[in-house]
Amino acid sequence: MSWSGAWDARADIRELTKRGLAKAKARGVVLGRPSALTDEQQTEVLRKLSEGATVYGLALEFDVDRRSIRRVRDSAAAAVDA
Structure with missing residues (x-):
């Protein structure tokens, strides 16, 4: 199989994945x-963020990464703005 055949096969895989x-x-x-x-x-x-808790403290309390806490905070702020 030439490189163009492989390229076409890859394009087919991408299309089937999108459809699926x-x-x-x-x-x-x-x-x-x-x-x-x-x-x-x-x-x-x-609730705890509104009471003044820190992102770091909540991450430790819930045993998750700080990004998880920030994601919750940011998605709530986006919902309010929408």
């Missing part, structure tokens, strides 16, 4: 990695 993902989304399948925090924990994080 679109079908899965249409069926309501949730894609991606599960959240590190449950909905209840996210609510608790937002």
Whole structure:
């Protein structure tokens, strides 16, 4: 197989993957990695942040990375702005 044949095969794989993902989304399948925090924990994080808790302290308390806490905070702020 020449490089152009391999390129075409790769393009076919990409197209089939896109179609498969679109079908899965249409069926309501949730894609991606599960959240590190449950909905209840996210609510608790937002409450504690509003009370003055630090991102670092909450990350230690919930045993997650600081990015997880910031993601919860930022998605809540984006929801308010929308």
